[in-house]
Amino acid sequence: MKNTKYLILGITFLLSFCLALYVTMQVFRTNPFMASTTKEQKGLPEKIQDGDIIFQTSESPQCEAVRIATNSKFSHCGIIYEINGNLFVFEAVQPVKLTPLDDWIMHGRDKNYVVKRVKNAAKILTPNTLQKMKDYSQQFDGKEYDAFFEWTDTRIYCSELVWKIYKNGANIELSKLQHLKDFNLTDERVKKVLKERYGNDIPLEEKVVSPSNLVDSDLLVTVIDTY
Structure with missing residues (x-):
């Protein structure tokens, strides 16, 4: 029973994470002014x-x-x-x-x-x-x-x-x-x-x-x- 309980919790967490990631990506696609870049801003004036x-x-x-x-x-x-x-x-x-x-x-x-x-x-x-x-x-x-x-x-x-x-x-x-x-x-x-x-x-x-x-x-x- 414990294994089943942990399995359900694990699946629930995974689904929640995937849903949150999907929503975040949709927001970034529709509003680029909220998106970040992976490119590092090196040496730029403060x-x-x-x-x-x-x-x-x-x-x-x-x-x-x-x-x-x-x-x-x-x-x-x-x-x-x-x-x-x-x-x-x-x-x-x-x-x-x-x-x-x-x-x-x-x-x-x-x-x-x-x-x-x-x-x-x-x-x-x-x-x-x-x-x-x-x-x-x-x-x-x-x-x-x-x-x-x-x-x-x-x-x-x-x-x-x-x-x-x-x-x-x-x-x-x-x-x-x-x-x-x-x-x-x-x-x-x-x-x-x-x-x-x-x-x-x-x-x-x-x-x-x-x-x-x-x-x-x-x-x-x-x-x-x-x-």
Whole structure:
């Protein structure tokens, strides 16, 4: 009888464990902002905090055009999220996704980057506000990158993603919006990219926000600059 009792208890425990594991995996699949990574975050600066914004110089003809048009060395950015003790960058690439911070840094030119933080972040970016930002972010996870820079939520580009998350999750407008016509569109390299994207119908009045708009924001302070 004792053996039977222990066998039943053992089976019950095993079933409970399997059920708990299954539920946990389902949660991670549906909400990646709760999932952790098995990749160790080695050698990352301790200064980095949840909600920081990170900038880098990416390598591609489009990124070169962005740098020229905006008169800036930065062409890509994202939001740093701490999830289960690990650091990720939520970024608009193809598709929009969470990328381990160390991997993200490796993608930039010479592995250089700048990290910025909202002034008075300790008071402004409370745990509740940070969770609102992460909850809002989920609607963009997996969406296509917006190569046409349209101010819609159907597809989204990097600086637009950061701006909208801060606006709708923390009620902070990091910078004023501009129009496409406000940028330097006369350089031949910029003209080439615009021609490939729009043909002869360039949406000059389209609302846009660039990495340079964000990195120059008076609301942010520099935390790390490896350039």
